[in-house]
Amino acid sequence: MRFSSFVNGLRAGIFVWLLCLATALAVAQSERPVAINVGGGFSPLVGDMSSHLNNGWHMTGGVAYNVNSVFSIGPQFTYNGLGVTRSALREAGTPGGDSNVWSITAEPRLQLPFAYKLRPYVVGGVGYYRRTLNFTQPALINVTFFDPFFGYVFPGVVGTNRVLKTDSQSGIGGNAGAGFAIKLGREGTEFFTEARYVYAATGNVPTRMVPVTFGLRF
Numbered sequence: 567m568r569f570s571s572f573v574n575g576l577r578a579g580i581f582v583w584l585l586c587l588a589t590a591l592a593v594a595q596s597e598r599p600v601a602i603n604v605g606g607g608f609s610p611l612v613g614d615m616s617s618h619l620n621n622g623w624h625m626t627g628g629v630a631y632n633v634n635s636v637f638s639i640g641p642q643f644t645y646n647g648l649g650v651t652r653s654a655l656r657e658a659g660t661p662g663g664d665s666n667v668w669s670i671t672a673e674p675r676l677q678l679p680f681a682y683k684l685r686p687y688v689v690g691g692v693g694y695y696r697r698t699l700n701f702t703q704p705a706l707i708n709v710t711f712f713d714p715f716f717g718y719v720f721p722g723v724v725g726t727n728r729v730l731k732t733d734s735q736s737g738i739g740g741n742a743g744a745g746f747a748i749k750l751g752r753e754g755t756e757f758f759t760e761a762r763y764v765y766a767a768t769g770n771v772p773t774r775m776v777p778v779t780f781g782l783r784f
Contacts (some may be wrong), residue, residue, distance in 0.1 A: 599631060599632040599633075600629060600630070600631060600632065601629070601630045601632055601638060601640075601783055601784065602627075602628075602629055602630075602783070602784045603626075603627065603628050603630070603642075603758070603781055603782065603783040603784075604626070604627045604781055604782055605625075605626050605627075605758070605779045605780055605781020605782065606623065606624060606625045606626065606779065606780065606781065607623070607624060607777060607778045607779040607780050607781075608621065608622070608623055608624070608777070608778055609621060609622045609623060609624045609646045609648065609775050609776075609777040609778075610775060610776050610777075610778075611648070611774065611775045612774045612775060612776060613772065613774035614771050614772075614774075615771055615772070615773060615774055615775070617651065617653075617654075618650070618651055618653075618654045618699075618771065619648045619649065619650055619651060619654070619665050619699075620648060620649030620650065620651055621648070621649075622646055622647045622648035622649060622665075623646070623647055624644055624645060624646040624647070624777050624779070625644070625645050626642060626643065626644040626645070626779060626781070627642070627643055628640055628641055628642030628643060628673065629641060630673070630675060635677070635679070636676060636677040636678075636679050637674070637675070637676055637677070638674070638675045638677075639672065639673065639674040639675070640672070640673065641670060641671070641672060641673070642669075642670070642671050642672075642673045642691060642693075643668070643669070643670055644668065644669050644671075644777075645666065645667075645668045646666060646667040646668070646775070646777070647664070647665075647666055648664070648665040648666060648667065649663075649664065649665070650662075650663035650664060650665055650699070650701075655701070658701050658731070660701040660702065660703060660730055660731070661702075661703050661704065662701070662702040662703060662704070662727060663699065663700055663701045663702055664700050664702065664727075665697070665698060665699045665700065666697070666698050667695060667696070667697045667698075667766075667768075667773055667775075668695075668696055669693055669694060669695040669696070669739065669766070670693050670694050671691035671692060671693030671694075671739075671740075671741070672691060672692060672693055673689060673690065673691035673741075674689070674690060674691075675687055675688075675689040676688050676689070683748060683749055684746055684747075684748055685746060685747045685748075685749070685756075686744065686745070686746045687744065687745060687746065687747065687760075688742075688743070688744045689742070689743055689744070689745065689760065689762070690740065690741060690742040690743070690762075691740060691741045691742075692738070692739070692740040692741075693738070693739070693740075694736065694737075694738065694739075695736065695737055695738070695739040695766035695768060695773060696734060696735070696736045696768075697734065697735050697736075697766070697768045697769075697773050698732060698733070698734045699732070699733045699734075700729050700731070700732050701729070701730045701731045701732075702727035702728060702729050702730060703727065703728055703730060704726075704727060704728075705726055705727065705728035706723050706724070706726070707723070707724060707726055708721060708722070708723055709721070709722055709723070709724055710722070735768035735769035736768065737766050737767035737768045737769070737772075738766070738767060739764065739765055739766025739767060739768070739773065740764075740765060740766075741762045741763060741764040741765070742762060742763055743760055743761050743762030743763060744760065744761070745758055745759055745760025745761065745779075746758065746759065746760075747783060754784065755782060755783070755784050756782070756783050757780075757781075757782060757783075758779075758780075758781055758782070758783055759778070759779065759780045759781075760778070760779050761776060761777070761778045761779075762776065762777055762779075763776055764776070764777060
C-alpha cells in the first residue's frame with residue numbers, strides 16, 4: 567500500500583512554490599537582474615484528454631534572468647492536479663482515481679514596451695512533461711496517535727486511497743500564451759495574469775490544456 571502520487575506531487579508543488587516565494591523576498595531587496603514568479607489558477611483541458619480527465623487546478627513557480635528591460639528567460643516548474651471522469655473509472659472498473667501533470671520548462675518572456683502600469687507580454691516555453699493517472703479504491707490503515715496533553719500513545723485507523731494501478735507517460739512539450747502585469751508600488755513587485763496553450767507528446771493521447779494563471783512577480 568502506498569499513497570497516491572497525486573499527494574506527493576502536490577507536496578512537491580507546494581514546496582517549490584514556497585521556495586520561490588522565500589527566494590523572491592530575498593531577491594526583492596537586492597539589485598540583481600533576477601525575477602521570481604509564483605502563481606496558480608485553473609487548468610481547462612482540451613482535445614481527447616478531456617474525455618478521460620476532468621478540468622483541474624495548478625501551481626507554478628520559476629526564476630528568470632532579465633537580459634534587458636523587455637526580455638527575460640529562465641526555468642519554470644508547474645504542477646497540475648486533475649480529476650478522472652466517471653466514464654474512465656467505469657471502463658477501468660475502479661471506484662476512484664486522480665491524475666496530475668507536472669513539467670519543467672525553459673521559458674522566454676517578451677515584455678511589450680508600449681505601456682507602464684498595465685504591461686502586456688507574450689511568453690512561451692519548451693521542456694519535459696510527465697502525466698500520471700492513478701486508479702484507486704478507499705482503504706483503511708493503522709496508525710499510532712500521540713496525545714501531547716495527557717502523554718498517551720494509542721492506535722487508530724484512518725482512511726486513505728490505495729493505488730490499484732498507475733500509468734505514467736512522459737514527453738517533450740511546449741506552451742505559448744500572453745498576459746499582462748500591473749505594477750504594485752515602486753519596489754518592482756507586480757501582479758500578473760496570463761493564459762497559455764499547452765501541448766505535450768505524452769503517449770497515444772497527447773496532453774492539451776489552456777491553464778489560466780494569477781500570480782506575483784518580484
